Structure formats: structure tokens, C-alpha cells
Amino acid sequence: MALPVATQLKYWGIAAAVFFVVLWVLGDVILPFLIGAAIAYFLDPLADRLQTLGLSRALSVLVISLLSLVIFIATVLLVVPTLTNQATALVESAPELSRKLQEFVTRHFPDVADADSALRQSLTAIGETIKERGGQLLETLLGSVSSLISIAVLFVVVPVVAVYLLYDWDRMVARIDDLLPREHAPTIRYLAGEIDKTMSGFIRGMGTVCLILGTYYAVALMLAGLQFGLVVGFAAGLLTFIPYVGALVGGVLAIGLALFQFWGDWLQIGLVAAIFVLGQTIEGNVLTPKLVGSSIGLHPVWLIFALSVFGALFGFVGMLIAVPVAAAIGVLARFAIDQYKHSQLYRGTTGQDGH
Numbered sequence: 001m002a003l004p005v006a007t008q009l010k011y012w013g014i015a016a017a018v019f020f021v022v023l024w025v026l027g028d029v030i031l032p033f034l035i036g037a038a039i040a041y042f043l044d045p046l047a048d049r050l051q052t053l054g055l056s057r058a059l060s061v062l063v064i065s066l067l068s069l070v071i072f073i074a075t076v077l078l079v080v081p082t083l084t085n086q087a088t089a090l091v092e093s094a095p096e097l098s099r100k101l102q103e104f105v106t107r108h109f110p111d112v113a114d115a116d117s118a119l120r121q122s123l124t125a126i127g128e129t130i131k132e133r134g135g136q137l138l139e140t141l142l143g144s145v146s147s148l149i150s151i152a153v154l155f156v157v158v159p160v161v162a163v164y165l166l167y168d169w170d171r172m173v174a175r176i177d178d179l180l181p182r183e184h185a186p187t188i189r190y191l192a193g194e195i196d197k198t199m200s201g202f203i204r205g206m207g208t209v210c211l212i213l214g215t216y217y218a219v220a221l222m223l224a225g226l227q228f229g230l231v232v233g234f235a236a237g238l239l240t241f242i243p244y245v246g247a248l249v250g251g252v253l254a255i256g257l258a259l260f261q262f263w264g265d266w267l268q269i270g271l272v273a274a275i276f277v278l279g280q281t282i283e284g285n286v287l288t289p290k291l292v293g294s295s296i297g298l299h300p301v302w303l304i305f306a307l308s309v310f311g312a313l314f315g316f317v318g319m320l321i322a323v324p325v326a327a328a329i330g331v332l333a334r335f336a337i338d339q340y341k342h343s344q345l346y347r348g349t350t351g352q353d354g355h
Contacts, residue, residue, distance in 0.1 A: 023314055023317065023318075023321070024313075024314065030317065031316065031317050031320075032157040032158045032161060033157075033161050034317060034320050034321065035158050035161075035162075035320065036157070036158045036159070036160075036161025036162040036165060037161070037162075037165055038203070038320065039158070039162040039166075040161075040162050040165035040166040040169055041169075041199075041203070042203060042204055042207060043064055043068075043162075043166055044166060044169050045200075045204065046060075046064060047060045047061060047064060047166055047169070050063060050064070057167060057170075058167065061163060061166050061167045064166070065159075065163055079230070082230050177189070191331055191332065191335060194331045194334075194335075195324075195327050195328050195331045198327040198330065198331060199323065199324055199327045202241070202323060202327065203323060204291075205288075205291040206240070206241045206291075207241075208287075208291050209240055209241075209283060209287045209288060209291055210237050210238060210240045210241055210246075211237065212237075212287060213236065213237045213240050213246070213279055213282075213283055213287070214233055214234055214236065214237015214238060214240070215233070215237070216233075216237075216279055216282075217229075217232065217233030217236045217237055217250060217254075217275065217276070217279055218230045218232075218233025218234055218237070219233070220233070220275045220279075221233050221254060221272065221275060224268070224271050224272055224275060225261075225262075225268065226254060226257060226258060226261065226272060227257065227261055228257055229254075232250055232253050232254045232257065233250070235249065235250055235253070236249065236250025236251070236253075236254075236276075236279075237250075240283070241303075247276055247279065247280045247283075250276065251273070251276040254272050254275070254276065255269065255272055255273055255276075258272040258273075302326060302330065303322075303323070303326055306322040306323070306325065306326035306329075307319055307322045307323075309322075310322040310325065
């Protein structure tokens with residue numbers, strides 16, 4: 001005999017409440033495990049592909065682990081120091097950039113940029129504030145990360161968790177499936193499949209797009225001679241998961257820096273702008289259609305809202321689970337709407353649509 005709907009809702013509500021309480025209390029503790037699970041989820045299709053080529057699961061995980069280790073070491077040795085130095089230099093050069101902007105405005109708009117004008121005073125204040133507070137912000141972020149997770153946890157626990165979960169991923173899925181309530185198992189499998197489709201389209205697809213575009217922007221801008229090209233490329237790639245925001249923020253920042261660095265050399269400035277135009281062309285016509293698909297079921301506004309809410313409530317851990325939870329809520333909402341439209345409440349007693 002099936003449980004009443006009210007009873008089922010009570011049990012699922014209790015389970016959701018327990019989940020969020022655990023997340024609230026143990027957020028810092030479970031952070032490395034969440035990161036490891038995210039890495040395993042991201043790499044599982046690659047392991048499956050290697051298995052289809054004839055490798056065992058253990059050998060597939062070993063190949064992926066060795067390749068990831070090489071990429072990680074290369075990134076730490078080559079990219080991280082340069083990225084840190086450029087970010088620090090960008091913060092330190094804020095007053096100089098502000099001064100050059102004042103000179104530009106004074107030269108072309110003398111009435112607006114009077115020495116006592118609010119605009120000039122604001123530009124001066126902004127430059128000094130960025131220099132003063134920017135370094136403090138970087139130090140605070142580094143200090144927070146260090147206090148939140150030790151280096152040992154970050155570089156030891158996360159890879160170990162990721163390797164074990166990647167190795168046992170298929171068996172874990174089978175065990176969870178075996179624990180599903182038999183009456184609702186088909187529906188839960190369907191919803192889980194839709195959630196996985198949405199998450200894989202976003203996390204795997206958009207994650208790959210962000211990585212490719214971020215690398216392209218960083219390398220291209222550095223080859224173009226832009227002083228802070230690596231930082232700008234990293235920021236543009238990181239923000240690419242929000243449509244148009246990454247290109248807009250990165251393009252405005254890159255062109256603005258190019259104007260200060262290459263003023264008068266319009267060919268060089270045009271080259272910086274062309275890099276972002278080409279990047280957007282590739283992203284819109286090749287990368288996103290091939291790697292993400294036409295629809296992933298996560299509206300940008302809903303995604304930003306989820307990141308903001310979960311980030312405010314649970315910190316960095318909340319931001320990690322924001323996308324999966326947003327995907328799950330979106331799938332459940334679409335399923336509920338579909339059920340409602342097939343219900344008597346919507347169709348009426350006559351069974352007609354009412355249109």
C-alpha cells in the first residue's frame with residue numbers, strides 16, 4: 001500500500017532539512033570531499049570512454065590520474081606564479097591607471113575634469129582605494145583559504161577522494177539505485193537522468209568551454225603584449241559560464257588596459273579587441289553547440305540567483321553545490337508543472353484544456 005502524499009512530503013522534507021543542517025554545520029569539513037566528488041563526476045565520462053577502448057577501470061583511473069598530475073604540476077610551476085604576480089601588479093598600478101585616465105579626460109574634456117570637479121576627485125579616490133584595499137583583499141582571501149583548508153587537506157585529501165570515487169563511481173550509482181523505494185524508482189531514475197543531463201551539460205560542457213576560452217584569451221593577450229593578459233584571460237574564462245558576461249567583462253577590461261598601454265597604437269588596440277571577437281565567434285558557433293548543446297535547462301538569471309543565495313548561506317561550499325541544487329530544482333519544477341498540466345485541477349472535470 002502506497003504511503004499518502006502528505007506522509008511522503010513529510011519524509012522528503014525532513015531529508016532535505018537534514019541535508020541543509022549537515023551542510024551548515026559541517027560545511028568546512030566536507031569541502032574537500034565535495035571538491036573530490038565534483039572532480040570524479042567531471043572525469044567519469046573520460047574513464048568510461050577509456051574502458052570502451054579496452055582498458056580496465058583501474059587502468060583508466062591510473063591513466064587519468066597521471067595525466068592530471070602532470071597538468072597540475074605544469075600549472076603550478078608555470079601559471080600560478082605569473083597569475084599571482086600580474087594580479088598584484090594590477091592592483092598596485094591602479095593609481096597610475098587612474099592618473100592616465102584623468103589625463104585623457106583632462107585633455108579631451110577639460111570642463112568636466114576640472115581639478116575641483118567631483119569626477120576627478122572620484123577617480124583619484126578610486127585608484128587609491130583599489131591600491132589600499134586590493135592588497136588587503138588578496139591577503140584576506142589567501143588567509144581565509146589557508147584557515148579554511150590546510151595545504152595538506154587541499155593537495156592530499158582531494159586527489160585521494162577523487163581517485164577513489166572515480167574508481168567506484170559506477171558501483172556507487174548501482175548501490176544507490178538498489179536503495180530507491182521500489183514504487184517510485186522509475187520516476188526517481190527519470191528525474192535523476194534529467195538532472196544529470198542538465199548538470200553534465202553545464203558542469204562538464206561549460207567547464208570545458210571556460211577552460212578552453214580562458215587558455216585562449218590568456219595566451220593570445222600575452223602574445224599581443226598586454227601587460228596583464230593572463231589575469232584578464234583567466235577572469236574572462238572563469239566568467240564564461242554566464243552567457244556574454246565573461247566576454248563583456250574581459251573585453252572591457254582588456255580594451256581599457258590596452259588603451260592605457262598602447263595609446264596611439266590603434267593597430268595593437270584593434271588586435272586586443274579582435275582577440276575577443278574571435279573568441280566569441282568560436283564560443284558561439286563551435287564550442288558551446290558542440291560541448292554544451294542548445295539547451296541545458298539552467299537560465300542564467302536562475303543560476304546567478306542560486307550562486308548568490310547558496311554562497312551567502314553556506315560560503316564557498318554553498319557555491320559548489322549551487323549548480324547541482326539549481327539543476328535539481330529546475331528539473332523538479334518542470335516535472336511538477338508537467339504533472340499539473342495533466343491533472344484534473346488544470347484540465348477541469350471535462351478533460352479539456354480550456355483554451
